[in-house]
Amino acid sequence: MVPRKRLIIFVPLPGEENYKPFFILSRAINDEEGILLENKIKEIKKKIVSELNRIKDLKDIEKLRVECLGRRGVVTLLLRKLGMLSPEERPKAGQLLNQTKGEIEELLKTKEVEIEKLESEKKLQGEGVDITFPGRKIDKGTIHPINLVLREIEEIFLSLGFKMEEGPEVELDYYNFEALNIPKDHPARDDQDSFYITKDILLRPQTSPVQIRTMENQKPPVRIIATGKCYRRDATDSTHSPMFHQIEGLAVDKDITFGDLKGILTVFVHRMFGKDRKVRFRPGYFPFVEPGAEVDVSCLLCEGKGCRSCGYVGWLEIMGAGSVHPRVLEMVGYDPEEYSGFAFGMGAERIAMLKYGINDIRLFFENDLRFLKQF
Amino acid sequence: MQVSYNLLKEYIDIDISAGELAKRLTINGIVLERMEKISTKIEKVIVGRITAIDQHPENKKLSVCQVDIKEEVLQIICGAKNMKVSDKVVVALEGAKLPQIGIIKSKKFKNVLSSGMLCSASELGIEPGESPGILILEEDAVLGEDIRKIIKFDDTIFDFEIHSNRPDLMSIIGIAREVAVITDNKLKTPEIKIKEEDERIEKDITVKIEAEDLCPRYTGRVIKNITVGESPLWLKWKLKLLGARPINNIVDITNFIMMETGQPLHAFDLDLIKGKTIIVRRSRTGETICTLDDVERQLPFKSLVIADIEEPIALAGIMGGKHSEIDQNTKNVFLESAYFSSVNNRRSTAKFGLRTEASNRFEKGIDKEVQIYALDRAADLINKIAMGKISSGKIDTNKKLYQPCKINLRIKRVNRILGQLLDKDESKTKNKIINILNKLEFKVVEGKGEYIEVIPPSFRGDVEREIDIIEEIARIYGYDKIKPTLFNHTIAQEGKNFRFKVIDQARETLIGCGLNEVITYSFISPDIFDRIRIPEGHKLRNAIKIKDPMTKDHSLMRTSLISSLLEVIKWNTNRQAELVKIFEVGKIYLPCPEKPNSLPQEKLIIAGAINKIGRGDIWEKSLSLDIFDIKGIIETVFQGLKVEIWEVVPGNHPAFHPLRNGKIIMGGEEVGIFGEIHPEVINNYRIPGKVNWFEIDFENLLPHVPSDIKYCVLPKYPSVERDLAVIIKEEILSVDIIKTIKSIDEKLIKKVTLFDIFKGKQIGDSFKSLAYSVVFQAEDRTLTDHEVGNTFKKIREKLMVKFDAKIRE
């Protein structure tokens, strides 16, 4: 007869109050008892599974884990008592217990993940927002339409190898008239009624003085554009403003021709107003260029058929241009036999009005935000 | 210059339509400003002859006329008195249509039947307003002929814009010459047959030129026994087409000849020229003249006048005097056709503020050879129309005023300027050029090979050098035929210099900060200085003054952008804007007091302003914009420009809240200001809410903007952050605390950030508690707690000593 020992272990089982023994594990050394152990373990597992089904939050999972696998958990206690078994039986029982432990851990883990998922889903459900609320944006500002147009024009000429220059708005009569082949008492002075500060100083009525200042400061080749404010004694109405903006261009080199003028300005018009626009050059008079030209673009509204905005001629005048007058070259010390060039000038307001369909020049200087924010 | 299609046809055959003609002229540089088709709805209006005039039996004011209309004699009642038996008149028949009146019906005037109507010039639409009497036709008018055969009522009026270099186009003949170039037909100038009497001109007039420089040529004729009266129908009609108003036959003739030939004429009443002497001289001090427009004018010293032996009788080339005016009593006239210097004319015109058709032509320069043609043409017409007798001989002080000049034209040069030959074949090019020049009435002398000699006609004073001829060639050849080309080679240059790039960058940042760019006038009113609280004598009040400003608002050049932008805010808040955030990149203009005749200093300023009165949306409602919003904008701009070293000191600008404004200092120099605009200023502009402002003096900023970026090695060792709160007196500036903290160990202390402020009873009324986080980091090692603790202790001690601060950790 094999001596037998009766072993009674009190273990709390999941779902029961702590330390309240509700299940007595009898352990026997013999086969019979071994079988009993196996049954008990199965029972534990079953009990745990049923407990897990009841469990709804992570806290209870943790509690169950402690009750089973914690220091005083049922599986731990069983493992601790393994030593009481006979050496032959111990491996088998140990293996069984360890396997069970693993299985329980797995079950707990699975349930844990399940609950975590449920819980986070539940949490998200409580975090709803009204996505139609406005975004917390920084209202982006806008560039003034005149500067928008100037920038576009500048970009075109920069890409054609021109350089940006600038000059004073309060200018000497010399740079504004005399050096541009408009001596005192020249009839062309009537065309521009200027604001004078003194006899010899005025608010420039055109950006052309920048041409002279540039040529005085550098040797050819010259290829510049200059933009800026100009002033004329015009009373304010829908097409006139005492202050306005001009874009001036100048190219001087050894072999520049009237054909180059036509080529460059045609490229400009096509980039600014579209490839389909027709460009027309016709004779015009500006004392500092000769031959002088007026540049027309086919009407943007009627495509050249004739409408109210183009005065039924199908063309819109957009700039003045011409080959630089030899006298202008002489005045800055360039030899007109060696050098030639072309110059052009246009009004930014007019270009902007044509491009954006604006019909009143005053809008540019009233600075109404409802206007400005459109650009 | 106004002219009509039919009128031009009298001088040149035209085989293209009016519309086509206008288009071709525009392409040749004679720009059409306005084109108007005219037609008058006149029907059943014919030429008749008065055979008898009786007074109406019941109304003395009316005449009962018997009018022969070839087929029959009509009885017509007429209110006018200017007709006599055998006069040819214009008869509107029963059922006739007249433009103003409508359909004419026979009707009885106090029991006397009137079968039609005798027409005046205004009733025919020839003259504006109301004519004084009925229209009397010339003797040679054909009885019974439809009036539409005499006057071409259907016509096209052209109004050409004449450039100041082409005064020759201010005449019918001038325009007709350009038409001739287009149509290739020959110009038909009116022929003149002068019938001179035996009596010599010298008997009645002597002309002395005392100012030959201003009057290089003076010509004249005497015409006697004239009859001043209404102009004939054809002349009235022509004047209408030319946009002029008929006055009397003599004045109308001089006006018409001026518009036909471009030569202004003046007719004096010969009998009112004292001493029978015309003296062309400069005016003397104190002289006055009453001009035709009934204005008594002080004569500026040394301006050219036409005088008799006693006093000035005309402003040379501008306007005649009232005294010697032609009127109904004038019997004899002296007709003047002169060449006055354009420079003198311009100056006088400017001084008088008086510009006339005549002065406009003189000041641009008239044909040097047309004086006699115009004089004789007018004399001829006065003879024919006003029955005047032309004395024999004429005054002409300088027959050789026009000196033809030869200009060498190099064919190669044409090619060089235009970029191409007019023809592939060089000799054909030469022929084409000669052909164009001939069309323009330039004389061409075949030169030897390389060049040709060209002599421009007398009416083309604007053609002085080779380039002027090249322009004429290009103009007539056609700009459209010149091939567009692009530059032969590129030049390497920096398109945008650093300055332009920095402006762009600043502008982009401001837009990114939500500011809208504005552009305002550079002008200001002197009133704004009071409005923005600039005290008397302050340098900002020293602004550049514009001579004769158009309005007070445009009388000074601005020295500050403040008023400009406040006006914009006002404009927008007046229009219910709840949030205004604006900026401008614009100049101010500062006079150089030490050099009054030099150009002012123009400084580029970047200024911005923000104002919020509305609630805004759900997120914005709690946010009120204050000085730190505006300061933040400047900081962002500086950040964008990589400008890192600058400091802020309290400011003293009078336009700002005295305790809420600061100056930005870089390298000891003021680079900008910011702050809250003074409530008084806001009130002066009637702006609701507060305005916070910044401005950056771009010229001062630019030298501090780095032009390139240098990469710094990233730190290898971790940083340690410690917080401390400092209880200090209210007036101590945060920046001084930060500077002091950093000064403890410039190497180790990387960053000091103010993250909280507390004020309250617990710490005492005049105290504040500022909380900072301090970041420590070494480049070569991980800092130990001990190291950080030591430095931190030093910070505490220093703050306690320096600011009498209480420290809480």
Ligand SMILES: [Zn+2]
């Ligand atoms: Zn159109």
